[in-house]
Amino acid sequence: MRVLLWHVHGSWTTAFVQGEHEYLVPVLPDRPADGRGRAQTWDWPASVRELGPAELRRAFDDEGVDAVVLQRPHEARLLREWTGRRAGRDVPTVYLEHDAPGGPAAATRHPLADVDVAAEGHVPIVHVTQFNALMWDTGPARTAVIEHGIPDPGHRYTGERERVAAVVNEPVRRWRAAGTDVLLQVARQAPAEVYGMGTALLAEHLSPLGPTAAGAADRLYDLPQAELHDRLAGARVYLHPYRWTSLGLALLEAMALGLPVLALPVTAAYAAVPPEAGVLSADPDELAAVARRWLADPSEAAAHGKVAREHVLTHYPLDRFLDRWTTLLTQEVSP
Structure with missing residues (x-):
């Protein structure tokens, strides 16, 4: 699969891009938050390509993109502006929520809880812990939990x-x-x-x-x-x-x-x-x-x-994490 995602959370993305797919990450001049491109301090595989907005549009038009992983509410707007595609309607999309709610602990409504499916398309919300899924009010949105997986750094502890x-x-x-x-x-x-x-x-x-x-x-x-x-x-x-x-x-x-x-x-x-x-x-x-x-x-x-x-x-094994994400994205692409 060819998957578009923004480089938001370095450690999580490092694990995610170890999978079997091709990964497109937006890049902008000076690498601001909306266009960090490939990691500068993590070792990412060659399957991760950084593309500017114009290149992303060509990738959608010429090569096709199978799925999008959003991680911040405004990324749906960036997707529409840069590629002409609407999340969940023109391209299969999931929204990954990294955080627990930042407002009132048990009453914070998720930004994607009330997306107009008819206008924007269906975007399920994926949480990284069961606790997050419990605390966010996601309304009628479909939700899933895929817990973290990490590449094994090896037993390096010396405690010296x-x-x-x-x-x-x-x-x-x-x-x-x-x-x-x-x-x-x-x-x-x-x-x-x-x-x-x-x-x-x-x-x-x-x-x-x-x-x-x-x-x-x-x-x-x-x-x-x-x-x-x-x-x-x-x-x-x-x-x-x-x-x-x-x-x-x-x-x-x-x-x-x-x-x-x-x-x-x-x-x-x-x-x-x-x-x-x-x-x-x-x-x-x-x-x-x-x-x-x-x-x-x-x-x-x-x-x-x-x-x-x-x-x-x-x-928190990496292989199980990658398998669960592949299954989820495959289901969204071929429901």
């Missing part, structure tokens, strides 16, 4: 550094949702490393919290994925501080590397982190206490990390 590592993109802008305050509370009590986009902005919030947290200001990194995996594998513990997120792929990747996990017991974390793989607690001080214990006991940390890796490889 007595550090708690966390991956939080834009930790200042996404403060409470990302649990940045939780991260800072743990960093006040245990040495921490923070990775992700926009982490430099966190430095000014660390120094007032005391010498332990201030030390983390010298350990703020924004790294390509391959480098990130190698760096994470050297930390003793992984902290997933998010209050309100779908299910961070960085969490699953850290577990696959073999890191033991500390996280809040919210959203889909209960399914992703079994008790043998780590500790879930709503008390940041408890998370910090466990972190200190694991920093002092590398064998206990490694034992939890071993289970974490086994759990991820069993419950």
Whole structure:
């Protein structure tokens, strides 16, 4: 199949494009959010082609595109403007929802819940966790759940550094949702490393919290994925501080590397982190206490990390993820 999708979520797309299909990703000058093209920091296969709007229209006209995966509401408009096709009417389309609802937790209406099928066509909504499917109000729209699958990065864990590592993109802008305050509370009590986009902005919030947290200001990194995996594998513990997120792929990747996990017991974390793989607690001080214990006991940390890796490889395998997406897209193309 030939599938069009925008490069929105790097880790998810890295897994998705490992399938057997041809993938078209829009590209624009300077690679803004609506035209990032191929990943610059992930290793994507040759089956991923980046095309500008004019090239996309020719691809639809001359080669044909079998299916479209939308991930943001305005992409339906871009599809119509760039190719002349209407999502779900002129080309089979699904909408992938990465996130839990951002408004009132149990009452937020999904942007595609009330699409005029007669005018625009049928676009089912695909969630990445059962929790998301439960929380979004999708009205009469048809929904499905395809949970994450990740490429196995290999067991790289050494735990050589007595550090708690966390991956939080834009930790200042996404403060409470990302649990940045939780991260800072743990960093006040245990040495921490923070990775992700926009982490430099966190430095000014660390120094007032005391010498332990201030030390983390010298350990703020924004790294390509391959480098990130190698760096994470050297930390003793992984902290997933998010209050309100779908299910961070960085969490699953850290577990696959073999890191033991500390996280809040919210959203889909209960399914992703079994008790043998780590500790879930709503008390940041408890998370910090466990972190200190694991920093002092590398064998206990490694034992939890071993289970974490086994759990991820069993419950989030890449081949099952790709098979489910192929089945779904095939059904939409040939209902």
